[in-house]
Amino acid sequence: MEQLITPWDSDEILDDLYVPQYIEEMAQQVINQYDFKVNSMEVITTKADKGGLIWKINTSKGPKSLKILHRRPSRSLFSIGAQEYLVNVKKARVPPIVKTKSGSNIVEMGGKIWFVADWIEPLYQVSADIEGAKLLSNAIGEFHQLSQGYVPPKGAENASRLFRWPNAYKKIVRKMTWFKDVAKLYSEMPASRTILNTVDIFEEQAKKALTMLEQSSYQQMVSKGNKEWGLVHQDYGWSNGQMGPGGMWIIDLDGVAYDIPIRDLRKLITGSMDDLGKWDINWIVGMLEAYNEANPITDDLFEILLIDFSLPNLYYKNVKEMLIEPTIALNSELDSVVQRIVEIDKTKWPIIEQLRKEWRGGNRK
Structure with missing residues (x-):
């Protein structure tokens, strides 16, 4: 039976960038479903109290983000669909989703939706004025x-x-x-x-x-x-x-x-x-x-x-x-x-x- 991803720091006592070993192992399985090689992975942010995570991954096809969405899979499908619609139909400036080898927008693993998108560079915050x-x-x-x-x-x-x-x-x-x-x-x-x-x-x-x-x-x-x-x-x-x-x-x-x-x-x-x-x-x-x-x-x-x-x-x-x-x-x-x-x-x-x-x-x- 597949292990489910559960929140791993409800008491907020662990390091902000801590990732459980089983999730790192899942990440490798997810990456194997994409047509690129990963040279390095960096944890950008975690939602440890909800079971969500973002990595920046440097790949053979440029920088990408790898995300675990913490919401219910059916809810996450709504936002994934929206992102694809905005990019492909409306040509909006939102990060394009990278498809798996099989042509899917997502990988479902551990009871969560995972997906990869282009990492847009350079991005910078506008002035706070x-x-x-x-x-x-x-x-x-x-x-x-x-x-x-x-x-x-x-x-x-x-x-x-x-x-x-x-x-x-x-x-x-x-x-x-x-x-x-x-x-x-x-x-x-x-x-x-x-x-x-x-x-x-x-x-x-x-x-x-x-x-x-x-x-x-x-x-x-x-x-x-x-x-x-x-x-x-x-x-x-x-x-x-x-x-x-x-x-x-x-x-x-x-x-x-x-x-x-x-x-x-x-x-x-x-x-x-x-x-x-x-x-x-x-x-x-x-x-x-x-x-x-x-x-x-x-x-x-x-x-x-x-x-x-x-x-x-x-x-x-x-x-x-x-x-x-x-x-x-x-x-x-x-x-x-x-x-x-x-x-x-x-x-x-x-x-x-x-x-x-x-x-x-x-x-x-």
């Missing part, structure tokens, strides 16, 4: 435009988040009550008082955002269906959008899913504002205009973006870990983080209002 942010925004807009029309291959899951927005918003509203309950239960912890002093504000924001979503054209928009909207990356940022041959490349497509594309842009903008420590109208408008050049933002789509801005994403993202291990998470560091988020949040609302009044159809009024 407004100009870099514009390049990232334009690139993800192009990605969204090109991904429209994708149909997953036979045997793949239909990975879609398109219809899940209301439930996702409701989950955030619901968990605000849980944050309060846990903070009261662990009232002696350093961050508990700050959580209790701020959670009502963010709970109210989440409720209002949910109401706005329910009153918006969201249901009408999603009725167009998955294929019409195309794919979101879900983990897009400075490391997964990089400058390379011919322009910006988008890498690590393992988590792509159908969704309203503006979700990627929202994450990119709010992450940038977090890095800045405040909301900045010039950054945001620059990013919107750069995105709009590649994938026009309709008024309905812009309204959804403003609603998603209104959700307390930054607060929720940083505080939710307290539900798993409150005695560890509710520390003085979280206390400082929440206080910082409160200050950033104060700068958000005037700018959302300014955007609502001034930005439409790709330009400031």
